[in-house]
Amino acid sequence: xxxxxxxxxxxxxxxxxxxxxxxxxxxxxxxxxxxxxxxxxxxxxxxxxxxxxxxxxxxxxxxxxxxxxxxxxxxxxxxxxxxxxxxxxxxxxxxxxxxxxxxxxxxxxxxxxxxxxxxxxxxxxxxxxxxxxxxxxxxxxxxxxxxxxxxxxxxxxxxxxxxxxxxxxxxxxxxxxxxxxxxxx
Amino acid sequence: xxxxxxxxxxxxxxxxxxxxxxxxxxxxxxxxxxxxxxxxxxxxxxxxxxxxxxxxxxxxxxxxxxxxxxxxxxxxxxxxxxxxxxxxxxxxxxxxxxxxxxxxxxxxxxxxxxxxxxxxxxxxxxxxxxxxxxxxxxxxxxxxxxxxxxxxxxxxxxxxxxxxxxxxxxxxxxxxxxxxxxxxx
Numbered sequence: 184x185x186x187x188x189x190x191x192x193x194x195x196x197x198x199x200x201x202x203x204x205x206x207x208x209x210x211x212x213x214x215x216x217x218x219x220x221x222x223x224x225x226x227x228x229x230x231x232x233x234x235x236x237x238x239x240x241x242x243x244x245x246x247x248x249x250x251x252x253x254x255x256x257x258x259x260x261x262x263x264x265x266x267x268x269x270x271x272x273x274x275x276x277x278x279x280x281x282x283x284x285x286x287x288x289x290x291x292x293x294x295x296x297x298x299x300x301x302x303x304x305x306x307x308x309x310x311x312x313x314x315x316x317x318x319x320x321x322x323x324x325x326x327x328x329x330x331x332x333x334x335x336x337x338x339x340x341x342x343x344x345x346x347x348x349x350x351x352x353x354x355x356x357x358x359x360x361x362x363x364x365x366x367x368x
Numbered sequence: 369x370x371x372x373x374x375x376x377x378x379x380x381x382x383x384x385x386x387x388x389x390x391x392x393x394x395x396x397x398x399x400x401x402x403x404x405x406x407x408x409x410x411x412x413x414x415x416x417x418x419x420x421x422x423x424x425x426x427x428x429x430x431x432x433x434x435x436x437x438x439x440x441x442x443x444x445x446x447x448x449x450x451x452x453x454x455x456x457x458x459x460x461x462x463x464x465x466x467x468x469x470x471x472x473x474x475x476x477x478x479x480x481x482x483x484x485x486x487x488x489x490x491x492x493x494x495x496x497x498x499x500x501x502x503x504x505x506x507x508x509x510x511x512x513x514x515x516x517x518x519x520x521x522x523x524x525x526x527x528x529x530x531x532x533x534x535x536x537x538x539x540x541x542x543x544x545x546x547x548x549x550x551x552x553x
Contacts (some may be wrong), residue, residue: 187380189372190370191370191371191372192370192371193370193371193372194371194372194373194374194377195371195372195373196373196374196375197373197374197375198375201375202375202403203374203375203376203377204375204376204377205377205378205385205387206377206378206379206385206407207378208406208407209383210378210379210383210384210385210407210408211383211384211385211407211408211409211410212384212385212387212404212407212408212409212410212413213384213385213386213387213410213411214386214387214388214394214409214410214411214412214413215386215388215389215390215411215412216390216411216412216462217389217390217391217412217462218388218389218390218391218392218393218394218411218412219392219393219394219412219552220393220394220395220396220412220413220551220552221393221394221395221396221552222395222396222397222398222400222552223396223397223398223399223400223401223402224394224395224396224402224413224551224552225551225552225553226550226551226552226553227552227553229465229514229550229553231513231514254514255465255514255516255553257553270398277512279497279510279511279512281496281497281498283500288480288502290501309501311501311502316500316501316502317480317500317501318498318499318500318501319498319499319500319501320497320498320499320509322497322510322512324512352498354496354498355486355493355494355495355496356494356495356496356513357495357496357497357498359495359513361512361513361514363467363514363550363553366402366551367401367402367403367404
């Protein structure tokens, strides 16, 4: 068969359902650079956002982080501090929170928490042997499964050795929250 | 718009099947399953350009009180040849959004000073991770972001700041800079 170009708008199965096969083992399927892939072939929904101003939190209390400034949001899927993908699938979620004590080396325990539907799903903790810390980022990452209504939120926690102010800091987007869909997972 | 109804599409000659052209949108409807097991995917449906590089050949000495470009001088892989092991810049040649990650191992520590790890886009900081904890020797820091690149002049580096300390970037695969393109984002 001669080499050729087929111009068509939509490709469906001949029976209306089932499988469309492109190529076979050993061949290369090329979608040229510069083309846009959408739908199931795209890593969307995806978003990234960050804390735009410092946020005070209470000692020994899980507190939702006010992630209020979007870098981008494809569907959109992020609003009111919540990531609600709206498309069932698996997502890579990443975040980091910069927690700071003010006025002293009193950072006893810092934690970042990823909540799914209001419940703690995963934590990461920074727990120094001595309370000699002032500030540190606590990162967290997870691959999560979501249906079309599941939502995810970012929380932070600090235990301070004495009373005083605890801040979540915004310094150059150092407190951030992002996610993208994993294709085919 | 025309519709092709078929179950199998193969290249008429050779082993490459091209779907669409630059500027086109290839839509795989949400809800469809994309099975690319064993296939080679190139172009817009690939997570490339992508690379991973790390520090080898000796620790890197890092100056105080200034932002220093971290010298990840050895590539694990570099699809698209967009990372330069002499300038330590990632300059993607395809416009789009990229997931960037860096994790570093630092030799030294024990000092109560401020350490910042940055992602720079061109000459501007776009993401920061901070450690002000009197960390032990050695210690690690990590930073992630999804960034937008224009596919021509935009470049990214990982930079580090330390105040009054003498930590060094460890020569190790634990000191890495990596990135890949997100599909359809």
